[in-house]
Amino acid sequence: MPTSMPAPSIRIPVELLTQSSFSQFGTVIENPAHSLAPRSQRLPLPDAVSANQGTALKFLNVTHMSNLYNLAPSKKPARGVMNMFVCAPRDLRPHEPSQSMPSSWGDMDFDDDADGNEDRQLFDVHILERHPFTTQTFVPMGLSQSDRHTQYLVIVAPTLPAAASRRHTDRPPPYPTPKIKKQKSIRDIFARARPSPFTNEAAPPPSQFSRLHPSQRPKGPGLPDLKNIRAFVANGNQAVTYGAGTWHAPMAVIGDRPIDFVVVQSANGIGIEDCQEISLVADKIAGEGVVVMVDSDASGKVLVKAGVGNVKANL
Known part of the structure; x- marks a missing residue:
């Protein structure tokens, strides 16, 4: 049984999956020409070169991959x-009005914003997992960008500080990554001098992690920050890479049929180092726990309800 933690009663609106909105958690892989992101949220195009005797355009370094098992x-x-992974569509439950507060979007009323042409259902998030020492890339197959009947949700959460995690469960965080104890050599001690006697630099070189994209850096042993959990909807021309240690829900397919995902990651065969899980137990007072609100139109397409220009706060 995975370690459990109490979950608040919270309802989460769905956001559009873009590299700008998702950068804290990983990377989005897509052809920039087909991106649905508003221009204000588009990042600079990745470097590209001509390939295959001029018949292809090759985008370089479209995702950040990490193998941090040296820290295990x-x-x-x-x-x-x-x-x-052949992921079947998830069962959703009927919408019921709630006093729950959507996470990270302030005091907003989502129960009155749907018109008669929209259908709202609820997806209960019961478990989150992370792969502390490796990125994990999900590439959907056989799903068109124009497929309105089947999409998938990407549900992620930041990591709490270790001290806050202890308060949540009254015990140490699950499977904490150990602090690396490294003996300082004479060279290391003198390298901290200003200027360094071993280089022409006025300061010591940055750590190995400072050079990494923020989503690639170790997240620490803390529990997921449920008050800032987020949900994104992805279409068929988008793949996603979870940064190493990023808390995420198992892939959630919404629609009529399964989606086949090719999943790329590193693994050393030690279960507790390859994958760690947290069960979310709704507080008895809270009632329902962590819930994603899945709004869809008449065709079954999941609608975006949060993000820039999509919601208005009740100030």
Whole structure:
């Protein structure tokens, strides 16, 4: 059984999946020409070169991949693996009015904003997982961008500080990554001098993690920050990479049929280092726990209800 933590009663609106909105948690892989992101949220185009005798355009470094197993307690090396997940559509429950507060969007009333042409259902988030030492990339297959009947939700949460995690469960965080104890050599001690006697730099070189994209850096051993959990909807031409240690829900398909995902990650075969899970237990007073509000139009397409220009706060 995974470790459990109490979950507040909170309802989460769906956002559009864009690289700008998702950068804290990982990367979005898509052809920039097909992006649905508003121009205000589009990042600079990745570098591109001509390929295949001029018949293709090759975008470079479209995602950030990390293998941090050198930080794992066992020190057992990991290898790259590719698996396939055939994800069936999730069961949703009927919408019921709630006093729950959507996370990270302030005091907003989502129960009165739907018109007669929209249908609202609820997806209960019962479990979150993370892969503390590896990125994990999900690539959907056989799903068109124009497919209005089947999409998938990407549900993620930031990581709490370790001290806050202890308060939530009254015990240490689950499976904490150990602090790396490194003996300082004479060279390391003198390298901190200004200027360094070993280089022409006025300051010591930055740590290995400071050079990484924020989504690639170790997240620490803390529990998920449920008050800032977020949900994004992705279409068929978008793949997603979760940064190492990013708390996320198992892939949630919404619609008529399963989606086949090719999943790329590293693994060393030690279960507790490859994948860690947290069960979310609704507080008895709260009632329902963490819920994603899934609004859809008459065709079944999931509608975006949060993000720039999509919601108005009750100030």
